[in-house]
Amino acid sequence: MKILVVLVLLGLHSAAAVIHSLKYIHTVSSQVPNFPEYVAVGMVDDVQIYHYDSNTTRVLPKQDWMNRLTEDNPEFWERDIDFFRGIQPLFKGYIETLKQRFNQTGDVHIFQWMVGCEWDDETGEVNGFRQVGYDGEDFLSWDVKTNTWIAPKQQAVITKNNWNNDNEQLAYLKYLLTQEIPDHLKKYLNYGRSSLMRTELPSVSLLQKTPSSPVSCFATGFYPNRVMMFWRKDGEELHEDVELGEILPNHDGSFQMSVDLNLSSVTPEDWRRYECVFQLSGVKDDIITKLDETAIQTNWSKTGDGGFPLGAVIGVVVVLLLLVVCIVGFFLWKNKKKGKEGFQPANTSDASSSSSSSSSSSSSSSTEVPVPDGNQPRSEEEVELQ
Numbered sequence: 001m002k003i004l005v006v007l008v009l010l011g012l013h014s015a016a017a018v019i020h021s022l023k024y025i026h027t028v029s030s031q032v033p034n035f036p037e038y039v040a041v042g043m044v045d046d047v048q049i050y051h052y053d054s055n056t057t058r059v060l061p062k063q064d065w066m067n068r069l070t071e072d073n074p075e076f077w078e079r080d081i082d083f084f085r086g087i088q089p090l091f092k093g094y095i096e097t098l099k100q101r102f103n104q105t106g107d108v109h110i111f112q113w114m115v116g117c118e119w120d121d122e123t124g125e126v127n128g129f130r131q132v133g134y135d136g137e138d139f140l141s142w143d144v145k146t147n148t149w150i151a152p153k154q155q156a157v158i159t160k161n162n163w164n165n166d167n168e169q170l171a172y173l174k175y176l177l178t179q180e181i182p183d184h185l186k187k188y189l190n191y192g193r194s195s196l197m198r199t200e201l202p203s204v205s206l207l208q209k210t211p212s213s214p215v216s217c218f219a220t221g222f223y224p225n226r227v228m229m230f231w232r233k234d235g236e237e238l239h240e241d242v243e244l245g246e247i248l249p250n251h252d253g254s255f256q257m258s259v260d261l262n263l264s265s266v267t268p269e270d271w272r273r274y275e276c277v278f279q280l281s282g283v284k285d286d287i288i289t290k291l292d293e294t295a296i297q298t299n300w301s302k303t304g305d306g307g308f309p310l311g312a313v314i315g316v317v318v319v320l321l322l323l324v325v326c327i328v329g330f331f332l333w334k335n336k337k338k339g340k341e342g343f344q345p346a347n348t349s350d351a352s353s354s355s356s357s358s359s360s361s362s363s364s365s366s367t368e369v370p371v372p373d374g375n376q377p378r379s380e381e382e383v384e385l386q
């Protein structure tokens, strides 16, 4: 977000370099209702590219270009499916270990691993990241600069020490995060170029739940997710009485976001001085929506008849969103990775999850084909949490 802010201030945002990202996310849960025990997803630029779960035991490509990639490489998922099947009991064992370490008795727990990288297509700079999360909080993360594990929690210290003493594993991790995963990302980008590099403008509307609620400027259907949204008064960006929402995925691969303005201290005559601004990276013209009472969609009747069933619409949107978010696993892990998300607002939630390393021989073959199994854990003993 900060980077984009700076670029926008400099008036450069239409020429901004693009930072692409790849994330492989693995989620194992116990006793979470209506959620498969194991879910693996891949995300390129925060767009889901595949989904696997322990209920279907099938890999579902989520983008047309992933279908093409699979058709061109029929063996593409074979090793991954073996891996996905093998990893679930291992991860479940981790949950048992961690329950003990945290003295927990409850049944509902979530363990996630994420591995991935960001790649700046202009400078070529690569930043790998790898994280382990438990019950929605960071448990272990990997510091790219020192090539060591960091334990934000006391319960992770034993694991951190052991992993940091495993030089072979650390060297592999470094290779994985600086070579193999960036290679995967570039290959995905090649296949998905026309889709991933597109820009789509949103529809922007003003919504208000009750006459005393803030007015929400709601943008949906945009792509990519490198955006800025804010309210301004007399041309000046407002920081007070404004609440910026998260960028959230729509089920069609586009994104949505909103920014709320609390109008309680604004007199009706002053309304026309306010406008909502939406800026999409790579697009010169901003979408500007003036604060106009007649343009606000509400679920109560301003005229005394009819009225717009906003509650119902919001309800449906929320249900769809939860569904999408659930499937992706986003909500499970609050994002605390400063700066790592590049352009996203700091409060964007994020999924987390996993992987590690298969033997280097198996991974070297994946330089031919962008198989996402460079993210495989090594043998059970090697990735023990002890």
Ligand SMILES: *[C@@H]1O[C@H](CO)[C@@H](O)[C@H](O)[C@H]1NC(C)=O
Pocket: 033, 034, 035, 036, 055
């Ligand atoms: C997954 O399958 C199990 C057993 O077949 C079933 O009980 C559970 O409801 C399914 N979960 C989901 C999320 O579909």
Ligand SMILES: *[C@@H]1O[C@H](CO)[C@@H](O)[C@H](O)[C@H]1NC(C)=O
Pocket: 101, 102, 103
């Ligand atoms: C768990 O219990 C042990 C022994 O009762 C105690 O030493 C430890 O501090 C507890 N850990 C936590 C996280 O509460």
Ligand SMILES: *[C@@H]1O[C@H](CO)[C@@H](O)[C@H](O)[C@H]1NC(C)=O
Pocket: 213, 214, 262, 263, 264, 265
């Ligand atoms: C809007 O602002 C008023 C006064 O500044 C405050 O009392 C109210 O709680 C705010 N509403 C929301 C939804 O934040």
Ligand SMILES: *[C@@H]1O[C@H](CO)[C@@H](O)[C@H](O)[C@H]1NC(C)=O
Pocket: 209, 210, 299, 300, 310, 311, 314
């Ligand atoms: C409008 O919808 C909001 C949220 O669904 C609800 O809290 C509010 O009571 C509704 N207002 C009316 C007049 O129905």
